[in-house]
Amino acid sequence: MPSTSRRRLLALAASGGLGALGGYGYAVRDDPQRNPLRDADCDPAPLTSVPTEWPYPGYDANRTGAAPAESAPDESLTERWHAETEKGAIGQPVAANGLVFVCFAPDFGGDDAVQMLRAYDLQTGEERWRQRLAPDYFDRFPPVVALGDSLYTIREVDGTDVVAALAMSDGSIRWQRSPRLNALLESDARYAPELTVFDGHVYSLVEGVGPSGDRTFVQLLHPQTGDECRRMSLPTDDLSSPVFADGFAAFAEWGDAVVGVERTTREVAWRTTFDTGTVRLSAAEDRLYVSGFDGIFAALSPADGERLWTHETTHYLPGGTEGDKEYALPTLEVGVVIGELLVLRERVYSDYSDRMKALDAETGEVQWTYTPDHPAGEVRLSRPVAAGSRVYATELDYQSDRWRLVQLGFDDGDRLESVELAGIPTLRATPIVTDSTVVVPTNRGLQAFGGE
Numbered sequence: 001m002p003s004t005s006r007r008r009l010l011a012l013a014a015s016g017g018l019g020a021l022g023g024y025g026y027a028v029r030d031d032p033q034r035n036p037l038r039d040a041d042c043d044p045a046p047l048t049s050v051p052t053e054w055p056y057p058g059y060d061a062n063r064t065g066a067a068p069a070e071s072a073p074d075e076s077l078t079e080r081w082h083a084e085t086e087k088g089a090i091g092q093p094v095a096a097n098g099l100v101f102v103c104f105a106p107d108f109g110g111d112d113a114v115q116m117l118r119a120y121d122l123q124t125g126e127e128r129w130r131q132r133l134a135p136d137y138f139d140r141f142p143p144v145v146a147l148g149d150s151l152y153t154i155r156e157v158d159g160t161d162v163v164a165a166l167a168m169s170d171g172s173i174r175w176q177r178s179p180r181l182n183a184l185l186e187s188d189a190r191y192a193p194e195l196t197v198f199d200g201h202v203y204s205l206v207e208g209v210g211p212s213g214d215r216t217f218v219q220l221l222h223p224q225t226g227d228e229c230r231r232m233s234l235p236t237d238d239l240s241s242p243v244f245a246d247g248f249a250a251f252a253e254w255g256d257a258v259v260g261v262e263r264t265t266r267e268v269a270w271r272t273t274f275d276t277g278t279v280r281l282s283a284a285e286d287r288l289y290v291s292g293f294d295g296i297f298a299a300l301s302p303a304d305g306e307r308l309w310t311h312e313t314t315h316y317l318p319g320g321t322e323g324d325k326e327y328a329l330p331t332l333e334v335g336v337v338i339g340e341l342l343v344l345r346e347r348v349y350s351d352y353s354d355r356m357k358a359l360d361a362e363t364g365e366v367q368w369t370y371t372p373d374h375p376a377g378e379v380r381l382s383r384p385v386a387a388g389s390r391v392y393a394t395e396l397d398y399q400s401d402r403w404r405l406v407q408l409g410f411d412d413g414d415r416l417e418s419v420e421l422a423g424i425p426t427l428r429a430t431p432i433v434t435d436s437t438v439v440v441p442t443n444r445g446l447q448a449f450g451g452e
Contacts, residue, residue, distance in 0.1 A: 062284070067385070206218075248263060283302070313346060385433060389410045
């Protein structure tokens with residue numbers, strides 16, 4: 001990870017403008033000649049989706065994890081279909097145009113662990129097509145975004161990662177783009193495993209080493225052609241895709257800070273450091289939410305990066321130690337952002353079980369806590385998602401050897417229902433709620449539930 005000294009405050013470039021992407025552009029002041037801003041005649045219309053679809057890994061570009069009420073099943077959860085696969089690793093599903101898309105790698109890390117993007121019919125679970133993404137699996141899948149009639153992701157071609165657009169209907173490749181920035185870097189350019197789509201542009205992150213240290217170029221690509229519309233540069237190689245709030249865009253510099261950029265003036269407005277490091281960044285209309293290590297969760301003003309409040313976790317294991325083992329404080333990871341309430345997973349690192357907590361968005365005060373049946377029995381939870389007044393998460397109970405989908409009330413956290421799963425849920429991914437169906441990724445494929 002780059003040292004803090006490399007992460008200098010960003011400055012506005014002297015030239016170049018970025019239109020209404022909610023655009024912004026900046027370059028590193030210490031190296032303006034090697035980091036030109038690009039501002040091509042490139043202003044594509046925003047891509048569309050239906051509210052009851054689940055087009056992003058976190059439902060939307062701000063990772064709110066909150067679908068409308070009409071996305072949820074009307075009645076008790078009943079299995080509709082199970083698209084069973086061989087054992088392996090599975091990624092975060094997304095859904096659009098009546099299809100569910102998910103990355104899968106069989107034989108988890110073995111010689112046959114080829115990354116494939118698969119498409120399934122949302123109503124029947126029938127597999128429609130497969131497209132190869134990479135020849136092997138290295139512990140993390142690329143993001144997939146489903147908007148309009150295309151899928152946007154990262155795949156490997158001849159040993160090089162490329163950003164690609166695929167047709168939703170059959171998985172065919174519409175365009176692919178390699179980094180093409182080696183002239184600006186002293187090392188080979190490479191795409192980071194981060195990608196999002198906002199206001200008509202595909203955001204991709206290109207990492208490398210420049211004359212003054214680690215560097216990331218943020219490329220804004222045309223969604224129909226893959227042409228580079230705009231470019232900006234940051235002195236880091238640990239950058240998240242941005243979220244957007246109240247006229248600002250925010251990037252997390254992993255392990256260091258959150259940077260806010262004013263979208264109309266294109267100025268870097270603020271940089272808020274986190275000594276504990278950053279884990280996950282989400283946004284509402286008027287604030288940002290930052291998950292940090294060592295039990296820190298904070299709300300920031302998008303206008304100036306000021307901490308509005310901070311919530312700190314405590315150990316469930318007395319003292320946080322057991323024998324010669326010392327455990328980190330639980331981490332709060334935001335799953336759902338709706339109005340005045342946040343619903344988070346409290347990830348516990350000792351043998352005590354994970355919890356789910358709801359915080360008041362204005363104050364950070366705890367409104368309710370969901371505790372699994374075995375509080376000290378190492379039950380693990382996925383991040384929660386929501387549709388209307390219902391919250392959904394997967395639960396992996398090591399003590400009882402049970403795997404479940406749980407449904408909670410949004411207002412009080414009471415468990416309304418739970419159903420058994422056919423495979424072990426992946427805790428890196430969440431269920432999705434789309435078109436009256438809850439789809440759950442497990443090591444045995446996808447399982448879908450709806451009303452009878």
